[in-house]
Amino acid sequence: MSLPQYIGRFAPSPTGPLHFGSLVCALASYLDAKKCNGTWLLRIEDLDPLRESIRHASTIQDQLDIHGLHWDGEILYQSNRLPHYQDIIEDLKQNNLAFDCDCNRKRVKELGGVYDGQCRNKIKFRGDVSTRLLVAKTEETKIFINDEVFGDYYQDVYRCVGDFILKRRDGFFSYQLASVVDDEKQQITHVVRGSDLLPVTPRQRYLQKCLNYRSLRYAHLPLVVNLDNQKLSKQRKAPALRNKDANKTIWHALNILHQKPPSYLFGAPLDQILSWAVWKWDISLVPTQNQCVINDISSRSAF
Numbered sequence: 279m280s281l282p283q284y285i286g287r288f289a290p291s292p293t294g295p296l297h298f299g300s301l302v303c304a305l306a307s308y309l310d311a312k313k314c315n316g317t318w319l320l321r322i323e324d325l326d327p328l329r330e331s332i333r334h335a336s337t338i339q340d341q342l343d344i345h346g347l348h349w350d351g352e353i354l355y356q357s358n359r360l361p362h363y364q365d366i367i368e369d370l371k372q373n374n375l376a377f378d379c380d381c382n383r384k385r386v387k388e389l390g391g392v393y394d395g396q397c398r399n400k401i402k403f404r405g406d407v408s409t410r411l412l413v414a415k416t417e418e419t420k421i422f423i424n425d426e427v428f429g430d431y432y433q434d435v436y437r438c439v440g441d442f443i444l445k446r447r448d449g450f451f452s453y454q455l456a457s458v459v460d461d462e463k464q465q466i467t468h469v470v471r472g473s474d475l476l477p478v479t480p481r482q483r484y485l486q487k488c489l490n491y492r493s494l495r496y497a498h499l500p501l502v503v504n505l506d507n508q509k510l511s512k513q514r515k516a517p518a519l520r521n522k523d524a525n526k527t528i529w530h531a532l533n534i535l536h537q538k539p540p541s542y543l544f545g546a547p548l549d550q551i552l553s554w555a556v557w558k559w560d561i562s563l564v565p566t567q568n569q570c571v572i573n574d575i576s577s578r579s580a581f
């Protein structure tokens with residue numbers, strides 16, 4: 279039997295241009311796919327049109343192109359998939375695997391974030407409702423992830439999360455639902471992304487099981503942080519990538535991923551650096567500690 283083909287993806291939310299931290303994730307995901315002669319897809323996770331814009335989605339595509347990270351095939355936009363997500367929710371409800379909930383944020387907070395199932399059998403609701411996945415107490419909720427970077431990761435979704443949100447009361451679909459449904463739609467086999475998403479991976483795996491989807495391979499990457507150990511993020515106004523010196527930025531990203539790029543490649547043509555990086559890519563070298571961007575590097579490079 280032949281091994282399944284490798285299909286990876288990069289799935290940014292277009293809340294702003296890419297910053298250095300998101301480029302590191304894109305690069306690692308790209309290299310892991312290309313090392314395996316795989317396909318690398320781009321998915322724009324534009325679930326929340328209030329915060330996100332077509333302009334940023336187009337900037338992200340330009341930034342990936344300029345950094346030599348060319349994706350395969352058509353781009354999938356989650357904003358085109360809303361009726362499909364709703365169909366999935368209806369199917370889950372039909373199978374008694376999802377239910378509406380009108381508990382307010384304060385009540386859920388008082389529960390310590392682990393939902394207690396109060397609305398599972400409710401018929402009458404007050405105001406807008408959210409939809410939750412029913413996470414019953416079974417052995418199935420005990421999820422083991424064998425992460426390619428972080429190793430074994432265990433979480434009991436029943437005990438640690440409870441019935442979780444698939445659709446928010448404001449009408450937006452949750453990241454968990456859309457991400458799981460689209461990984462299946464795109465036949466993704468490998469997910470390489472930031473370690474801030476490792477704690478939500480077990481609930482995604484549980485949802486995959488409820489929907490009879492395949493399981494995926496995961497690799498979570500250390501976060502790129504600033505000197506105050508804060509994740510670089512759009513919310514913290516991390517500087518956007520400058521297009522100038524894309525080759526040097528890629529060299530720094532390889533260094534952050536502990537791929538040991540040789541100094542002679544610093545400033546070399548982008549094609550040359552990326553060919554070297556695909557040839558030498560070794561995910562076992564990726565560290566599990568958060569990686570700090572030192573001011574000195576960030577000031578003389580392109581991020």
Ligand SMILES: [Zn+2]
Nearest residue numbers: 379380381397
């Ligand atoms: Zn409720």
